[in-house]
Amino acid sequence: MRNSWTIFKRELRQYFVSPIAYMVAFAVLVLLGLSFNTDLDYRVSNLLPPEGTLVLSTFAFLMVFFAPLLTMRLFAEEAREGTLELMMSMPIRDVDLVLGKFFGAWAFYTVILALTSVYQIALLWVTNWDADPGVLRARLDTGEVIAAYIGIWLYGGATISIGLFFSAVTENQIIAGFLSMAVLLMLWVGDIAGLVPASILSTDVVESLRVISLQSHYSSSFLRGLIVMEDVYFYIALIVVVLFMTTRLVESRRWR
Amino acid sequence: MIEVKNLVKRFGDFTALNKISFKAYEGEILGFLGPNGAGKTTTMRILTGYMPPTAGQATVAGHDVFSQSLSVRRQIGYLPETVPLYPDMTVRGYVEFIAELRGVPDRRTRAREVLEMVGMSERARSLIRTISKGMRQRVGLAQALVHDPPVLILDEPTIGLDPHQVADLRDFIRSLGKQRTVMFSTHILSEAEQVCDRVVIINNGEIVATGAPLELRQKLEANSRIFVRIQGRAGSKAIVKMLTAIKGVRHVAEYQDGFLVTTSTNQEIRPRLAAVLMENGLELLELRPMAVTLEEIFLEYTQGDKLA
Numbered sequence: 001m002r003n004s005w006t007i008f009k010r011e012l013r014q015y016f017v018s019p020i021a022y023m024v025a026f027a028v029l030v031l032l033g034l035s036f037n038t039d040l041d042y043r044v045s046n047l048l049p050p051e052g053t054l055v056l057s058t059f060a061f062l063m064v065f066f067a068p069l070l071t072m073r074l075f076a077e078e079a080r081e082g083t084l085e086l087m088m089s090m091p092i093r094d095v096d097l098v099l100g101k102f103f104g105a106w107a108f109y110t111v112i113l114a115l116t117s118v119y120q121i122a123l124l125w126v127t128n129w130d131a132d133p134g135v136l137r138a139r140l141d142t143g144e145v146i147a148a149y150i151g152i153w154l155y156g157g158a159t160i161s162i163g164l165f166f167s168a169v170t171e172n173q174i175i176a177g178f179l180s181m182a183v184l185l186m187l188w189v190g191d192i193a194g195l196v197p198a199s200i201l202s203t204d205v206v207e208s209l210r211v212i213s214l215q216s217h218y219s220s221s222f223l224r225g226l227i228v229m230e231d232v233y234f235y236i237a238l239i240v241v242v243l244f245m246t247t248r249l250v251e252s253r254r255w256r
Numbered sequence: 257m258i259e260v261k262n263l264v265k266r267f268g269d270f271t272a273l274n275k276i277s278f279k280a281y282e283g284e285i286l287g288f289l290g291p292n293g294a295g296k297t298t299t300m301r302i303l304t305g306y307m308p309p310t311a312g313q314a315t316v317a318g319h320d321v322f323s324q325s326l327s328v329r330r331q332i333g334y335l336p337e338t339v340p341l342y343p344d345m346t347v348r349g350y351v352e353f354i355a356e357l358r359g360v361p362d363r364r365t366r367a368r369e370v371l372e373m374v375g376m377s378e379r380a381r382s383l384i385r386t387i388s389k390g391m392r393q394r395v396g397l398a399q400a401l402v403h404d405p406p407v408l409i410l411d412e413p414t415i416g417l418d419p420h421q422v423a424d425l426r427d428f429i430r431s432l433g434k435q436r437t438v439m440f441s442t443h444i445l446s447e448a449e450q451v452c453d454r455v456v457i458i459n460n461g462e463i464v465a466t467g468a469p470l471e472l473r474q475k476l477e478a479n480s481r482i483f484v485r486i487q488g489r490a491g492s493k494a495i496v497k498m499l500t501a502i503k504g505v506r507h508v509a510e511y512q513d514g515f516l517v518t519t520s521t522n523q524e525i526r527p528r529l530a531a532v533l534m535e536n537g538l539e540l541l542e543l544r545p546m547a548v549t550l551e552e553i554f555l556e557y558t559q560g561d562k563l564a
Contacts, residue, residue, distance in 0.1 A: 006356045010345075017344050086340035086399075089304040090357050091329040254307045256267075 003092040007100025008107070011074070015108040020073075024066045025112050032058055036119045040126075050127050052145035053223050055119045056152045060218065063109075063159045064184045070108065071163025072177035074101045075250065079171040088254065098247045102164055102239075109156045113149070120145055144225030151222020154235035158214055159184055161242040168249045184214070191215040257282050257407055257437040258303065263312035265298050265461075272298045274461045275312065280454075282406075285433035287452030287469075288441040295461040296441040297337060300411050303439075304334045316407055330358075333400030337411040339392050340399075343385035347376060350384060351398050358403035370398040374428070390421040397428070408432060410440040414447060426451050481546040482526065485514035487539035495538070502532055514542065 015021040032055045039054050078084040087097055123140045166180035167173075190213030193206045210216050217235065221228040258280040265273040273295045280286040288296050301307045303314055305325040313320065319327040342350055348367055355363035371377050374394040379387055384395065393413065400408060413429070414422045429451055432438055442448055448455045449469045457465040457472075465472055486495060499508045499517055504525045507518040519525050526543060533540050 002359075003357060006353065010342075010353055014342075014344060081340065081342075082336060082338035083340040083342060085301070085306055085336050086334070086354075089301075089306045089329055089332070089334050089336075090354075091326050091359070092357060093326070 001096075003096040004100040004103070007092075007097055008104045011101050011104025012107050015070070015104070018073075020069055021108060024069050025115065028059065028062055028066060028112055029115060031062060032116060032119065036122075040123075044126075050123045050140045052120050052123055052140050052142075053148040055116055056145075056148045057219070057223060059113070059116055060152050060155055060215070061188070063156055064188050065181060067109070067156070067159035067163045067184060068166070068177040068180040071105050071160055071180065072167050072173045074105060074164055075168040076171050076173040076176045079253075080173075084253070088250075094250045095247045098164070098168075098243055098250060102161060102243055102246075105160045105164065106157050109160055110153065113153060113156060141225065147225045147227050148218075148223050150227060151218035151231070154222075154232065155214060155218050158235050158238045158242075161239045161246070162187075165242050165246045165249065168246050187212065187214045189213075191219065257284075257317055258286075258439060259313075259315045260299070260303075261313045263299070263302065263314055264310045265295075265302060265307075266310045272461050273302075273309075276458065276461070276463045278456045278463060278466055280407075280437050280439050282437055283433065283435065284437055284453045285429065285451055286437070286439045287448035287455040288439060288458065289443065289445065289448050289455050290441075290458035291443055294458045296458060297411055299458070300334075300336075300409050300439070300441060303328075304332055304409055305329045330403075331405055331407050333403065333405035333408045335396045335400045335408075335410045335413055337415065339396035341384045341392055341395060343383070345384055346381055347371065347384060347387065347395050348380040350395065351402055354399045355402045360403050363402075366402060367398075370401050373401065374398045390417050393417060393421070393425070397425075401432075406436050408436055408438045408440075410438065412441055412443075414442065414444065422447075480519055482517045482519065482529070483511065483514055483542065483544050483546050484517055484529065484533075484540070485542035486533065487541050498532065498536065499529070502529060504528075516546070 035058050036055050039051065042048070043050060075084065078087065088094070120140070120142075124142075127140045162183060163176075163180040166183070167176045169179065170176050190209045193201065193209040193213070196206060198206075217231040221231045258278075260279070261277050262275045263273055263277070264271070264275055276295070276299065278286075288299070290296050298307075302309050303316060303321060305321055305328050308322045315321065316328045317331045319331065321328050342353075345353065348371065351367040351371060352363050355367055360366050368377070368380075371380050374397050376391060376394050376398060379391060384392065387395070393416075397410075397413070400410070410429070414425055417425065426447065429438060429440060433451075433453070440451075452469060454466070454468050455472065456463055484499070496508045496510070496515065499505060499515060502525060504519050505517055509516045509518075517525075517529070530540055530543060
């Protein structure tokens with residue numbers, strides 16, 4: 001555990017000295033800011049209640065592309081630079097290395113996720129001035145927003161574990177990033193499988209695709225303010241399984 | 257400290273190490289000598305717990321490298337061939353990071369100490385990406401020394417350094433060898449001769465010779481060799497015959513623009529050789545003993561490795 005902590009600290013610090021992490025944070029905020037602004041404008045002019053979860057569902061979609069950017073270097077870079085050889089001859093277990101890296105990346109993800117709270121603060125601000133005309137009429141549903149944050153946080157952990165896995169697959173960061181992006185996108189669109197008519201795809205297939213889709217486990221629960229334990233377990237189990245596979249993959253380097 | 261017995265490592269069909277055995281004793285500097293691709297790095301990777309052997313046994317300080325891998329790794333400081341550095345960290349940050357992973361109690365002080373030892377104190381705050389190749393090597397060495405390991409394994413530590421840095425590093429390795437077991441690989445023979453107490457020569461995954469540099473030399477000097485050059489008679493078969501007839505000569509071969517005469521040990525045949533040539537009216541241009549260097553021992557033992 002102590003060793004994981006050491007790795008964790010280094011990985012997290014590494015994000016703050018790496019340009020790509022700042023670029024991801026910047027891109028996330030710009031893109032979310034645009035959609036937030038458009039939505040807010042629309043709601044204000046149509047006298048609709050505020051919707052705090054909109055930025056989060058957009059954010060979740062962006063993670064399909066940004067999680068690989070954050071994770072692709074984790075193992076691939078070390079393998080190429082030769083530092084992985086050093087790490088693997090340190091008196092630490094392979095699982096410590098995997099856990100340290102995973103939590104380091106997840107912590108940085110948490111930081112970016114926390115940045116999106118500016119939009120919630122903005123919503124709280126505009127919805128609290130009841131007397132002022134031209135602002136939103138209803139208050140922000142903070143309970144719903146908090147549940148959504150928990151869901152998106154767990155979902156982010158899952159995307160990062162998958163990115164970490166592919167980073168351990170290859171020494172090439174681009175390939176690692178591309179593979180995890182492809183897989184995350186497939187897991188994302190799995191949800192849409194429900195739209196395919198039963199005559200084309202049997203409902204069993206559709207249902208199993210939907211069950212493993214990452215989106216379906218927050219869109220109908222956390223995003224609506226519900227904390228469904230089934231979905232919490234889904235993400236945790238997914239993370240555990242993928243981290244286990246990653247550990248075995250790292251170990252397998254020794255046998256090659 | 258290091259004991260390797262019948263170690264085998266296969267990568268698929270390729271046998272990288274074929275039943276190698278050797279020992280490194282406490283406080284000894286062991287040179288691991290061999291051409292590129294001989295199996296030096298593979299052996300070191302097995303000893304450092306990076307990869308398990310296919311068969312055979314290796315122990316470091318009494319711990320088995322496979323079943324007690326973590327204990328072995330604690331005993332070893334390892335500098336791989338490509339110095340494993342994180343370019344975005346500072347020199348001190350990096351050494352402290354390794355110290356923390358190694359469980360060094362007072363890592364700040366210890367990091368300062370080892371950086372002092374390798375002469376990198378002044379650049380402790382620099383980012384690793386900004387320092388030169390020689391400095392990187394020294395930082396890598398600081399990393400390997402940070403937990404004061406009883407066994408130090410260095411994979412081609414002098415590669416890519418300028419002659420001045422190489423000399424410094426050799427001195428440094430020699431000073432390290434006083435308190436601990438150092439095993440270092442090289443394909444530079446004079447280096448092994450200067451630094452090591454003992455050398456192990458490896459070729460094509462097999463140990464071909466072991467011994468002190470001096471011992472190995474003496475073994476070969478059992479056949480001492482003399483180079484003879486005669487005016488206008490390079491490559492003459494008649495002369496080969498004439499020389500072979502001299503008592504004490506074991507073998508005569510054409511060599512460059514003269515002849516290479518191999519004699520039995522302790523047979524001083526130079527006067528007789530000169531006399532025979534005079535008698536036959538030949539003009540002797542050159543007569544000199546050929547010193548045996550580690551280079552030749554190496555070539556002799558790794559001959560099968562020539563390019564076709």
